[in-house]
Amino acid sequence: MSKILVTKPFQAPYHEISTEIQRAWDAEWLTNNGPILRQLENGMKEYLGVHDCAVVSNGTIAIQVALRALDIQGEVITTPFSYVATTSSLAWEGCTPVFVDIDPKSFNLDPSKIETAITEKTTAILATHVFGVPCDVNAIDEVAKKHGLKVIYDAAHCFGTTIDGGSLMNYGDISTLSMHATKLFHSVEGGAIFVNDTVANKVGSIAGQVSPLRFEVDRLRNFGHHGPEVFSGVGINAKNSELHAAVGLVNLRYADKIIEDRKRQHQCYDDLLQSLLLQYPEVPENVQWNHSYYPVVFRSEAEALAVKDGLETLGIYARRYFHPALNTLNYIHLPGVTPVADQISSSILCLPLYYGLEEHKITRVSTELIRICTDYRS
Numbered sequence: 001m002s003k004i005l006v007t008k009p010f011q012a013p014y015h016e017i018s019t020e021i022q023r024a025w026d027a028e029w030l031t032n033n034g035p036i037l038r039q040l041e042n043g044m045k046e047y048l049g050v051h052d053c054a055v056v057s058n059g060t061i062a063i064q065v066a067l068r069a070l071d072i073q074g075e076v077i078t079t080p081f082s083y084v085a086t087t088s089s090l091a092w093e094g095c096t097p098v099f100v101d102i103d104p105k106s107f108n109l110d111p112s113k114i115e116t117a118i119t120e121k122t123t124a125i126l127a128t129h130v131f132g133v134p135c136d137v138n139a140i141d142e143v144a145k146k147h148g149l150k151v152i153y154d155a156a157h158c159f160g161t162t163i164d165g166g167s168l169m170n171y172g173d174i175s176t177l178s179m180h181a182t183k184l185f186h187s188v189e190g191g192a193i194f195v196n197d198t199v200a201n202k203v204g205s206i207a208g209q210v211s212p213l214r215f216e217v218d219r220l221r222n223f224g225h226h227g228p229e230v231f232s233g234v235g236i237n238a239k240n241s242e243l244h245a246a247v248g249l250v251n252l253r254y255a256d257k258i259i260e261d262r263k264r265q266h267q268c269y270d271d272l273l274q275s276l277l278l279q280y281p282e283v284p285e286n287v288q289w290n291h292s293y294y295p296v297v298f299r300s301e302a303e304a305l306a307v308k309d310g311l312e313t314l315g316i317y318a319r320r321y322f323h324p325a326l327n328t329l330n331y332i333h334l335p336g337v338t339p340v341a342d343q344i345s346s347s348i349l350c351l352p353l354y355y356g357l358e359e360h361k362i363t364r365v366s367t368e369l370i371r372i373c374t375d376y377r378s
C-alpha cells in the first residue's frame, strides 16, 4: 500500500514556473524588491482584496517585523494553541508571552479571558486564527481599544478566508501570512505583512503613497535603509527573491482551484466520519473558510494516540497539530492556566489534506480511522 502523507506542497506545472523564472534571468534581477516580487504583491492584493501587502522571506520573520514595526515591548497576550513560531517570535523579540486560554468552539484565543491577564506591562495581543478559522475579531478589537493595546494576527493559515465578504487580513493593526511550501498558498519559502492603519486605507489608492506603518515595514525588512546611504534605526534582511516570487505568482493562478479542492476533500471526510461524532472547529455563518486543514478532536489523548499510531502502521500519517501547547515550551516562565488548550492540544489530529488527494485515499483514511477508533472505544 502506498503511503498517505499529511501534506504535500502544491506544485504547478513546471513549464509555468520556468517561464516566470526565465523573466528574472533575462532581467538579471534576482532579488531586492524586484519586478516579479512587486507583481506578486499586487496580485495578492487583488486576489485577497486588501489595501496593502508586503512580501517577506517567511511567516516567522513577518511576525517579528510586525512586532518591531508596532514597537511592541513588555507583555503580549497570546494563544497557547498555534505553531511554535507564534511564541518563539515573541521570545526572540524580547517580549514576554502571557498565555490566555482558547475558546472550545473556535480553538482561538478566548476574548472573555483576555482582560484578567492585562497588567500595566501589557502592550499588545498576538492571536492566531488557527487552521484559518477567524478569532472573534470584534471582541478582541473591543478589549484592545479599551486598554490601548495593539493587535497582531498570526494569519499564517488564512490565505483566502473571508469574513463578511472581506479578507480576514483586514483585521488587527497588522496581519501576517506564511507562504511556506506546506501552506495552502506558497512561494516555497515566504510570508507577507498586511498593515491596517487607517492611513494605509486612505492613501492606498494613491499611486506611490505608503502609510507610515508600511514605510516602517519596508525599512525594517531592508536592513533599516532609508536611502542607499541612509540608515535609520536597526533593520533586518527580511526580503524575498524573484525566484520565490515567481513560484508565488504562478501558484496564485491556482488559488481558487486549491481552495475548491480542499473544500471537496472536507466534504468527503465530513460525510465519511460523521458516525464518530468527533469535535471540529466551529466556523461562523459570516465566514467563508479556506479549509486549509482537516483538524479533528478525539474524546481523549489516548484515543487520539491510538488512532495516530494505528494509522501510522498502515502508512497513513496524521499529525498532532498543534501539540505540545506552547505554554509548555522550556523557555516559558509564565505558563498561565489553560485547561481548554491543554485538552484540545493533547487530543487533536490533522488528517491528510493536500491538493490532489484522491477520494479513494480519503475513503481509505476514513475507513481505517473509523475501524481503529471504534475498536478503541469498545
Ligand SMILES: *Cc1c(COP(=O)(O)O)cnc(C)c1O
Binding pocket: 058, 059, 060, 061, 082, 083, 085, 086, 128, 154, 156, 157, 177, 178, 179, 180, 190, 191
Ligand atoms: C507556518 C506557521 C508560521 C511560520 O511560518 P513560516 O513561513 O514557516 O516561517 C507561523 N505561525 C503559524 C500558525 C504557522 O502555521
